[in-house]
Amino acid sequence: YFRNKADNHGSCLLGASCIPVLLPLLVLFLLSVSRSPGASLLQWPPQLPPTSALWDPLAPLLLLGWFTLHAFLYLLPLGKVSEGLVLKNGTRLKYPINGFHALVISVGLLLLLLWLGVPLGSLFDLLLPLAVCATGLSFLLSFYLYISSFWAPPHALAPGGNTGNPLYDFFIGRELNPRIGNFDLKYFCELRPGLIGWVVVNLGMLMKEVELRDGASLAMLLVNGFQLLYVADALWNEEAVLTTMDIVHDGFGFMLAFGDLAWVPFAYSLQASFLVVHPVELGAAAATAIVLLNGIGYYIFRKSNSQKNVFRRDPKHPSVSSLETIATATGKRLLVSGWWGLVRHPNYLGDLLMALAWSLPCGFSHLLPYFYVGYFTVLLVHREARDERQCRAKYGQAWDAYCQRVPYRIFPYLY
């Protein structure tokens, strides 16, 4: 995660060269640990799966089918078409807003498969080969993105990924919104195959548990329910993704391609795969407390994201017009009351509380289910610092005034 350092800084280059090798190995390592009885992250030498466990001819077929289905659903004339933010050349790109339809159709198809007796629990045995194929696909896609970016017009290039160093640019991504015709590759990958794939992997783990123990545990149901809510929320609010850093600012290279297609479906589903081999008996009181925590996290996440989106689209909207703001030299204003007056990134706070609620159903016997909380804290702290730099560059003194008025970044009174 080295964007904004397009100055060929040694550590960034080292990161850009090592991460494409290390991250796929980390996914395989985490998956094997999650299914081993010890589930120890601290074992030395680290436990890696035997090569025979990495391949199954069914995996590339399933993956290809899944991508074709989602490309087809993306192109279906369902839902509305929305415009992205204004680009450097003054134009706006059009995006289909039909991700929620894709989720509903995918879940419908899965239920049909279950009804037809297809053993979805077999996904548990296919996880490693599927992760290997998804990694292969993200490499292929990244090579295509890197090479095709040399035909993109200068205004279509991303601010961070054009240093001239091939390794770094391959990693960060040279082009901002690579498209094949009207098909937007970054937008498609960010929200469809990987994110909905995460829900499918989780459901597969739940079905495996049903096969093994004649029923789904409360812990597994909670993990599935919470993460389904998160994905459904992302797709229900799909239009808001058009204003996130990833779409507006970042190039599409290996990091996002691998993140979207392999990291999200296989590393974000670790709690569910852990629970298949490490059942947890959750009491009613603990379950209620965890549901409450997820509810509070979700409320903060959704309300703060929506408040900013409404404010950015229409500052006079009745739900935000009474909030206190400060003016900036760009003409845009910054919210200093409401959610954005509590901390400078209330949406990250909500997301982190949810992350904790997804791990707690797995109990405290192992560290592995908490990997997501740790990784996500590092990702969001780094992302916050990156956003802060961009906002200071954009808004100057007005940003400093905002920071003085709202001193905490993510956790009130802590950070």
Ligand SMILES: NC(=O)C1=CN([C@@H]2O[C@H](COP(=O)(O)OP(=O)(O)OC[C@H]3O[C@@H](n4cnc5c(N)ncnc54)[C@H](OP(=O)(O)O)[C@@H]3O)[C@@H](O)[C@H]2O)C=CC1
């Ligand atoms: N599950 C996952 O793996 C991940 C989830 N996320 C989630 O994605 C969501 C989006 O996050 P992200 O894209 O990082 O950025 P944000 O949605 O936090 O947006 C940051 C931008 O908001 C605007 N802004 C900041 N402060 C204010 C203010 N006080 N008033 C008005 N506008 C303000 C600025 O843009 P401008 O002024 O130009 O409008 C700033 O650049 C978050 O909820 C995050 O938790 C993110 C990464 C990974």
Ligand SMILES: CC(C)=CCC[C@@H](C)[C@H]1CC=C2C3=C(CC[C@@]21C)[C@@]1(C)CC[C@H](O)C(C)(C)[C@@H]1CC3
């Ligand atoms: C270790 C590694 C390869 C990191 C790459 C980071 C990516 C996994 C994340 C960068 C931003 C993301 C977002 C979401 C998923 C994870 C990635 C791709 C997101 C789609 C999750 C759902 C949310 O509601 C969201 C739509 C706001 C979010 C957008 C950012």
